[in-house]
Amino acid sequence: MPESTWSARYSRLLTRLLPPTLLARLTVLMVFGVLVTQLLGGLIWAAQLRSKSENEASVAARHLGHSAAGAIRFYMSLPANYRPILIQQLREMGGTRFFVNANSGPLIIHPIAAQSLADRVVEQVGATLKEDLPFLPGFRLAFAWPNDLAVSNDGLKVTDLPDSWVQHILLIKPNPAPVLVIQAELEPGNWLYLAALMPNPYFLDGDNPLSLDRLLLQGLSLATVLLLSILVVRWTTRPLAALSDAAEAFGKGETVPELPETGSREFVKTARAFSAMRERIKRYLDDRERLFVSISHDLRTPITRLKLRTELLDDDALRAEFHEDLDELDMMVKGALQSVKDSDIHENKTEVRLDALIQRMIRDARMAGHEVAFVASGLTVMAKPLALKRAIGNLFDNALHYGEKVEISVEKIAGNGGDERGDSVHIRIRDHGPGVPEAALLSLFQPYTRLEHGRDQNVHGMGLGLGIARNIVQAHGGQLQLANHAAGGLVANIILPLK
CATH class of the missing domain: 3.30.565.10 (Histidine kinase-like ATPase, C-terminal domain)
Structure with a gap:
């Protein structure tokens, strides 16, 4: 298809999509440009935020994995019957980095909804534990919400424990954070239960660009930019609207006040050019009317003289033909003058x-x-x-x-x-x-x-x-x-x- 055909179709499409007035078109284009810029900027910012959150979560997961591996090695070095006594003493002293418990078997943990960042942390912690403790048969890891989190085989839950045991270790008020639970089988029938918060407990919110505070900030900035854009467009197009109204009124023969020579330099030059053009057209119209009046007046005298001379002709037929031609010429002169007057009624x-x-x-x-x-x-x-x-x-x-x-x-x-x-x-x-x-x-x-x-x-x-x-x-x-x-x-x- 020829390029001109594509161009014509593109122009017709824009004409149908865009509103008719310059103010509306500039407003639509400005708003569209701001929205596209905000969208692209938001996408880039969200991608950078997600990458940063993933890197920070991976580093934190490795540190947490190393700490958990150290705790597991420590408890493995203790006799099985001595572990509960030490755990109880540590709780009464104020606890440690992890909430620790010894169980006879693994507990059923209800994990949080699947999230890529949480899965990445679980995978990284698991890999670190396998790297530090290759001799253990396996680990069970999951993120769970503390409200319904079991901590022992007898059904005891986090909410049933004293605050001094779990405050700031597993529970944060007023908004709870997901808890990472690590279960490792030290010996057959002996499972070590570790639970802890991430260094950044609310790390799952770090890669969410649609959080309420961020949406509010983006909305306020977008509204401010759009408002300023619309005000600038209105300020720019208002003199053009005045110029358009003046041109339309002048074209209909109405009295038009002088355009104010204020605003941008381009509009001032346009207003001066319009005023000069209007004066030239008014002078031309006045000159044309005077010209027609003069022509009509000047032609009447020779026409009248010719009519008088025609009366001196002896040939009646020739005299009648002269009279007919002169009457037609007189009617044409009067008609031309009447045309000017009727078209320019003030x-x-x-x-x-x-x-x-x-x-x-x-x-x-x-x-x-x-x-x-x-x-x-x-x-x-x-x-x-x-x-x-x-x-x-x-x-x-x-x-x-x-x-x-x-x-x-x-x-x-x-x-x-x-x-x-x-x-x-x-x-x-x-x-x-x-x-x-x-x-x-x-x-x-x-x-x-x-x-x-x-x-x-x-x-x-x-x-x-x-x-x-x-x-x-x-x-x-x-x-x-x-x-x-x-x-x-x-x-x-x-x-x-x-x-």
Whole structure:
């Protein structure tokens, strides 16, 4: 597949996924970037934390294994009947590194849930014991919780022992820690029971990146970064939104206050360039209007002189032809001037009730004998009243000239995404005339363009009405569309933004 096709598909995919506004897009990208960075950083940190915890646990397990091997050798050196006496004396003295007991057989230990770090410690301690005590037949090792941990063959448990025997050796308050139990068979029928905490009793929490305190810290840092990112994005895009609103208002002919030259250097340069462009366009429009007025005034004098000289011609037919040409030239000059004036009506926008505006036109048309169908809609739009009336009036007059019957409808069309700011009002004017050839639809907006049937039915027209109407509608931020109706006739559709 060509690279351009992939690029086009990628662009369309991004357009569908990303929200439409610059503020929302930058916010999404910033949030996505922060989340990805936090995720990758968290994964790297978790991997390092797990590796560190495994190394520390392995070192601690080796030391614990060597200590347990030394204790086992010590008790093996004692006579079997003397071991319980020594164990009791050590308990009364305050205990040792291990809780020690002598049993006649191995005890059943309920191990904790399987965890890779605990299994690694058990494996390391077992390997150290086998290395230090190769002559012993075997060992039984497991981590167990102290709440239900048996310590002797008669069913005695850790919780049944005096606190002085097990406090800080097997029990830690308020949160218990897993206890490592080592059972070794010294002689047949004589088992040595060793139980102890790891140097770091809560070593199993060391490789857990999702502990509550760490999650809280990560959440606070993430929320802080996201909040700062959103504030920076809003601070960056707010001047652009103001520039966009100013450009849209200026394009509709509204009075726009000067943009504040504050903010970043790039925005200040853009604001100055926009202000300079606006002044140039205003000067151009003023010059154009003065030019048309001057041309109209200057042409009227020679046209009038030519008409007077035409009256001196003796040939009546030639005089009539001259008069016809001069009248047509006079109408073209007046039409050009009228086109400029109608497209540039200086007035403020206000709330316009469409029903009242259209019904006034319909009342005059019905008094003249025309058949017009209209159903009230109750809709209003923000528009320049005289300009909008001129645009609708031009289309309505065309429909009356070229069709035997006219239908007008007004309806509200919801925008995409359910946002009311995207809603629009459609004003459709349909005549029941002959319609327009499809190839000629686009050319109807050009000045002085008239079709054959238009010249016959509206001899006084100049072909400027549609262009004037489209310019007015576009100045309101809308569109004017022309299309042939399936049942005959032409449909003119004015689309205006509701908000």
